[in-house]
Amino acid sequence: MVRRVGLLTVLALLALACSSGSKAAAPTSAPPPASASESVAPTSFAPAVCSDIFKWQNRMVNAANAFSDDSPNLDVPGRRARYSRAFDDQKVITNDLRADLVAAPGNGVADAEAIRAVLLSATDDVQTTLRLNQADAASHPDSDFEFQAVKEDRLFGGTEKTLSQVLKPLDEQSRLHNVPDLGGTCGRA
Numbered sequence: 001m002v003r004r005v006g007l008l009t010v011l012a013l014l015a016l017a018c019s020s021g022s023k024a025a026a027p028t029s030a031p032p033p034a035s036a037s038e039s040v041a042p043t044s045f046a047p048a049v050c051s052d053i054f055k056w057q058n059r060m061v062n063a064a065n066a067f068s069d070d071s072p073n074l075d076v077p078g079r080r081a082r083y084s085r086a087f088d089d090q091k092v093i094t095n096d097l098r099a100d101l102v103a104a105p106g107n108g109v110a111d112a113e114a115i116r117a118v119l120l121s122a123t124d125d126v127q128t129t130l131r132l133n134q135a136d137a138a139s140h141p142d143s144d145f146e147f148q149a150v151k152e153d154r155l156f157g158g159t160e161k162t163l164s165q166v167l168k169p170l171d172e173q174s175r176l177h178n179v180p181d182l183g184g185t186c187g188r189a
Helices: 002-018 045-073 076-103 112-138 155-176
Strands: none
Touching: 045 076, 045 112, 045 155, 076 112, 076 155, 112 155
16 A cells, blocks of 8 residues: 555656646546546547557556565465566556557657657667666566565656656657647646
8 A cells, every 4th residue: 555655656756757847737537427428538649648558547547556466365376477467467458558649640740650650669669668677677586576555666767757757758759749739747646
């Protein structure tokens, strides 16, 4: 529970830091309820990308938190396996983001393909971080997995890093290509 609160606090601070001075309200951990008009997929680039990244970010945090939820009921081998599975889950979630970014409509933004290329590269960086953190965690002794919160944690710190690996380039592309809709609160949970 403490880790979850800490992760949410760090995410809120990260979103605030990346917002480039946005005066929007602080982000929440859950999306607002969908209205009938919000259930329709966005038909232009910026809204689609923001929606895709928002969904990805929530799923990444949920995958990390799912480990915390399961951990108290696991023995050391079970905790080690569940920890590794959380990374596998995040890899799948990031592949889903990549597919969503590829499928996002290109209209509404002059340089959609250039922005898309940078964001796809960011998903590659995320996958590399996930693989490295998972391999590092696998190399740790069983004693690191004796307690509910894994010693020498790679999952929660890695999740924070992976979110930044997408949100930072998103903000940079917003400024570089003069697409304010991609900056500020775009994709932030």
